[in-house]
Amino acid sequence: MDKVADIDLDLYSCLQCGYCKTTCPAYDQFGWEADSPRGKIFFLKRMGERGFFENRKKRDHDQSFYETLFHCTSCGMCDEVCHVEIKLSDVWEEVKEWLVGRGMDPLPGHKELMKRIYDPNKRNPFFDPNDPEKDFLDKRGRWIPEGTKLSDNPDVAYFVGCTAAHRMQFLAEATIKILQAADVEFTIMGPDEWCCGSPLLRTGLGDKVKEEYVQHNINEVERRGVKELVTACAGCFKTIKENYPAIVGYTPFDVYHISEYIWKLIQEKKLKFTKEFNKKAVYHDPCHLGRHAKVFDDPRNVLKKIPGLELLEMPRNRERARCCGAGGGFKIAFNEQAEDIAADRVREAVETGGDLIITPCPFCVVNLNAGAKKAGLDIKTLDLVQVCEQAL
Ligand code: SF4
Ligand code: SF4
Numbered sequence: 001m002d003k004v005a006d007i008d009l010d011l012y013s014c015l016q017c018g019y020c021k022t023t024c025p026a027y028d029q030f031g032w033e034a035d036s037p038r039g040k041i042f043f044l045k046r047m048g049e050r051g052f053f054e055n056r057k058k059r060d061h062d063q064s065f066y067e068t069l070f071h072c073t074s075c076g077m078c079d080e081v082c083h084v085e086i087k088l089s090d091v092w093e094e095v096k097e098w099l100v101g102r103g104m105d106p107l108p109g110h111k112e113l114m115k116r117i118y119d120p121n122k123r124n125p126f127f128d129p130n131d132p133e134k135d136f137l138d139k140r141g142r143w144i145p146e147g148t149k150l151s152d153n154p155d156v157a158y159f160v161g162c163t164a165a166h167r168m169q170f171l172a173e174a175t176i177k178i179l180q181a182a183d184v185e186f187t188i189m190g191p192d193e194w195c196c197g198s199p200l201l202r203t204g205l206g207d208k209v210k211e212e213y214v215q216h217n218i219n220e221v222e223r224r225g226v227k228e229l230v231t232a233c234a235g236c237f238k239t240i241k242e243n244y245p246a247i248v249g250y251t252p253f254d255v256y257h258i259s260e261y262i263w264k265l266i267q268e269k270k271l272k273f274t275k276e277f278n279k280k281a282v283y284h285d286p287c288h289l290g291r292h293a294k295v296f297d298d299p300r301n302v303l304k305k306i307p308g309l310e311l312l313e314m315p316r317n318r319e320r321a322r323c324c325g326a327g328g329g330f331k332i333a334f335n336e337q338a339e340d341i342a343a344d345r346v347r348e349a350v351e352t353g354g355d356l357i358i359t360p361c362p363f364c365v366v367n368l369n370a371g372a373k374k375a376g377l378d379i380k381t382l383d384l385v386q387v388c389e390q391a392l
Contacts, residue, residue, distance in 0.1 A: 007094060010086045011045040014038070020078035020088065025323045026071040026330070028344075029337040035071045037078040037088050044095065053098075066104055069096055073341070074202045074328025076291040080319055089292075096204030109332035110203045118208055123194040124162040141190025143169035148176065151185035156261075157226045157253070158188050159217075159240065161233035162195050163362040171362055174389035175232045175258055181392050182271040186230075192220045198239040198288075203329040214247050222252050232258040232385050234286035234361035235327065238293050257289055259299035259360045259384055266305055273391035276308035282354030283311060284345065284368065284381070285321035286361035299360050299384055306391045314345075314352045322348065324359075326367035342371025350377055360384035 021027055021036035033039035043065055044052070069092060078088040100106060106114060113125050124140065143165060144150075158179065164172040179186050194216055197209030217240070221229055231237050234257065241255040256264070265271035283303065289295045296318045303311050316322045325331065325341025346368055349357045357368055359381060368381035 007044070007091050008048070010088075010091050011041055011048060013084045013086055014041045014045070015084060016042065017083070019081045019083065023077045023081050023320075025073055025075060025077070025325060025341045025344075026337070029334075029340060030068075030071050032068075034065060034068050037082075040069065040092070041086075041088075066099060067107065069099070070107055070110075070203070070329070070333055072328055073287070073323050073325055073330040073338070075287040075323035077287075077320075077323065080291055093202060093204065097206065098204075100204040101207075106203065106205055107329075107333045110199075110205060110329050113199050113203070113329065113332060114205045117195045117197070117200060124166055125195060125199055126162065126166045140165045140193060141188060143172050144176070144188065144190075145173060150187045154185050154187040154224060154226050156184055156186040156228045156230050157221045157224055158186050159196070159221070159229055159231040159233075159236055160188055160193060161231055161236040161362070163233060163366075165193070168362050168365075168383075171232060171383050171385055174383070174385040175230075177389050177392065178258070178262060178271070178385060179230075182265045184265070184270075187224055187226070189217075189220050189224070193217065196233075196236040196239045197243075198235040199329050199332075201239065201243055202327070210247050214244050218244065218248065218251060226253060228254045228256060228261075230256045230258055230261045232360065232383070233363070234289035234293075235363060237295075238288035241293060257293070257295055257298075257360065259289070259302055260295060262302045262388060263298040266302065273306045273388070275391045277306050277387060277391045278308040279356045280310045280312060280354050281356045281358045281387075282314055282349040282352050283317070284314070284324065284349070284357050284359040284364060285318060286359055286364045287321070287323050287327055289360060290321055291319060302384065302388065303358060306387065309387070309391075312352050312354050314348045316348065324364040324367045325371070326363045331363075331367060338367060339370045339374045342367045343375035343377075344371075346372045346375055346377050346379060346381075350379055355379065357381040358384055358387055 018038050021038045027036040076089050116122050160172050194213050197213045200206040200209050237257040245251050322345050325338040331338040365381050365383050
């Protein structure tokens with residue numbers, strides 16, 4: 001695998017201006033120049049000149065710099081500010097994948113993730129050793145409330161995602177209540193839905209995702225005859241919408257984030273919020289939905305339709321929104337720093353005057369709540385689908 005050589009142009013385009021450094025949440029945490037995007041580019045360029053990208057043995061690679069490459073939440077802020085338009089988050093993924101392919105050991109947390117996701121009896125990143133129920137594959141569809149009618153002739157496949165299927169089932173229940181309220185003919189894949197692969201693609205461990213998981217998930221959606229896939233997870237959304245077609249060349253259905261889909265249903269007059277939700281809420285843009293996939297307006301439009309809800313904007317919003325710290329496999333490897341990044345974001349929400357944070361991503365919900373707890377701040381983060389469900 002020598003394609004990492006393609007990044008030469010990126011490495012030599014860098015002006016070392018440092019715009020990316022001042023906006024990088026990982027650099028804020030670790031503080032060394034080598035942790036910043038600029039520092040990583042500089043280091044890679046110099047190492048390249050010394051033959052780093054040639055077919056070297058594992059021991060020739062510098063371990064501490066290797067780990068530094070994982071000091072990154074995949075937030076995409078460096079892409080956003082780089083004025084020579086280097087697609088830095090792609091560079092990080094390429095280099096990580098190349099190094100792992102050269103035999104470098106994954107970080108311990110990422111190795112565990114890989115073991116679980118590639119385990120044919122799990123296919124998801126979670127593990128619950130005390131759960132008497134050993135059949136995790138079957139469990140993936142077991143959250144669905146008794147009596148729920150799945151369509152025999154569905155228009156939509158709801159891709160639940162690992163977090164909602166295995167840990168935050170209330171989000172999956174809220175999502176299907178919204179679809180039911182608009183009489184959407186939908187189905188789920190249950191145990192046929194495998195992890196979308198996002199955490200492994202971000203950490204250089206996505207070889208089997210590319211070889212097997214992407215095609216499997218596409219086939220499972222396709223064989224249900226649907227034309228639309230809806231997911232309420234920002235990470236699954238970016239992965240299925242952007243990475244899947246890049247990997248296999250096609251997706252035979254339209255991919256929607258639930259916030260886009262709800263807005264579509266509202267515009268088609270199939271969904272209306274009737275109950276009041278009297279809160280001053282601050283909206284947090286998930287990086288994978290906002291900066292990466294450019295979905296900024298639809299979730300805001302949806303929230304503005306909820307009676308009683310006053311929507312506030314943090315100073316860092318939309319393209320310049322601050323990351324919550326959870327993405328890119330960062331939380332599992334560096335939880336302390338991930339929660340500190342979240343605490344910083346929660347402080348911003350409090351200073352904005354919100355009494356609640358709303359975001360359309362389960363991962364952001366978990367980490368922002370952890371950040372609030374760590375900072376001793378009395379403010380909760382709810383997922384957009386929870387708020388919409390309450391307003392139906
Ligand atoms: S993607 Fe985000 S965390 Fe990673 S290097 Fe760029 S700015 Fe830093
Ligand atoms: S913003 Fe772009 S050009 Fe400037 S230091 Fe970062 S990578 Fe280099």
